[in-house]
Amino acid sequence: MRNSLLVLLIAGVLAGCSSEATKPDNSQADAARLAAEKAAAEKAAADKAAAEAAARAQQQQVTAQPINPLNDPNSILAQRSVYFAFDKSNITSEYQPMLQAHAAYLVAHTNAKVQLQGNCDNRGSVEYNLALGQRRADSVKNALHLLNVPDAQMSTISYGKEKPRALGNNEAAWAQNRRTDIVYQSE
């Protein structure tokens, strides 16, 4: 995992260099000269940034910090929310790959623990939503259980409609709030 991240970093640096190199820098006109100077300055800045990035990458390699896939924004494990329809707690198929990835991680890391936090939009009764949020949390727990995650690694909580992620009274906000978050215990 660490190596693949390094490769990505270097690839990014190279891409930055090559795009700078394609800018025109051989024009005779004053305007072109100005442009060339600007491009040169940008190239210098890009080179400096690349050097710093390389230094950081070097340092990372030297200190050998393990990169946790949970913190990798490109990993499917970065997806932490399952969203639901109004008054529903069934998980649609689009979340299966994400739940499978979390299940695989939890099975591989028996010390890791997750809290499954159920939430609702702000319509309807506080208490019914508290119960619905619990069932949304339980629903994700059951799905992970079926993917062989031991119950001891999972806990559930419902916040009902008390902790909305998005504010506002419109479908966009409501849809954001009807969800279960997978929260790793150390987070």
Added chain:
Amino acid sequence: MISGWRVGLLILGCGTSWLAQAAMTIDITGGEATKIPVAISPFEGAGQQYRVVTDVVAADLLRSGELSLVDISDLNPPLVEPTDARFGVAKQRGAEAVVLGKIVPENDHELDVRFRLMDAVQQTQMAGYSYTANVSQLRTIAHKIADVVYQKLTGVPGIFSTHIAYIMQTGSVYRLQVADSDGQNAQTVLKSTEPLMSPAWSPDGNKMAYVSFEKGHAVVYEQSMATGKRFVLAGFHGSNSAPAWSPDGSKIAMVLTRDGGSQIYVVRADGSGLTRLTSGGAINTEPNWSPDGNTLLFTSDRDGSPQIYSMPSTGGQPTRLTFDSKYNVSPHWSPDGKSFVFVTRNEGQFHIAVMDVASGQVQVLTNGDNDESPSFAPNGKMILYATQMGDNGDLAVVTSDGQTHEQLVNTEGYMEEPVWGR
């Protein structure tokens, strides 16, 4: 009368701190048919300083939806004595009754407030009381006067001296508030940076059960209103919520998830003797006791959508009561046990409705976008609920016939889950 007054003073006296009067605006709508016309004469000695007394009496009587006001404020000097020859003016303007009064300073900090309710036609006295109070208690006195006037003219006990509780959110701060029946004189019972929900009065009004997230999950507390002392009634693994007192105050129904799903349990008010009433995979929540203590209404989605059911308060086979919508929640019995209020979803909006249990007939009482948490006044004549105006959460009152609405707009925070107490 006497016991109500004592409770009022108790709550006044036990407050940790009284907040500045909330910035409320009042908007009453409703028809004029079949209302009893009453004239309220400015009280002698009130001036502008103590005018709040007659203002509050007038607002209370209007909110009831059963009385209308006849203006005699142009009489100069105002009617004060029951023998005044100008009673004919009030009668001529249609008043059936006239409220007269005087405010006399007793000493540096106390006032004597006297009032009479006069029959405008006979010019005979229907009631007369005298109260001694300090200036901060004038609103409380006014509610007492409104209760006497309302009871004498309608034959039904007034509820203006009762109190309400609700949750108010300001930024990330939650407050459990107690206020007068008109939303004024709000006092904070509990303040938390984690959610508070589901306040429930004990039947005598001396205790409150509620849900707090202060321990990271929903826990039910029971708190004395007089001392502020509290204890965890239910703090089991999972969610502990939806407390509801039995009418004799000896038991509390609530919802626990400790055994899987949201199930209804009953526990004694001291926390002992936990008994489970429901089972299965469906949601069971929002228990509410019938006035005779024999039946619980509750919300369940056992038939695929949230609906209201009744079952014996000792457990047993539930009976489904609501069918008209795919979302019927938050049942709350009327004091006479003949009907209940609830929230029904109608074309994407949430309205307050009342069902007559014998006939099954449903009347929708409100038309807001998101009306919630209805509960009856102790006399069964009015219903308190939460409503939304834009992004603000307000409280509102509707008469049980749906004819008169009043909104209590509070600019201090988002108010929800009001419940009417003693």
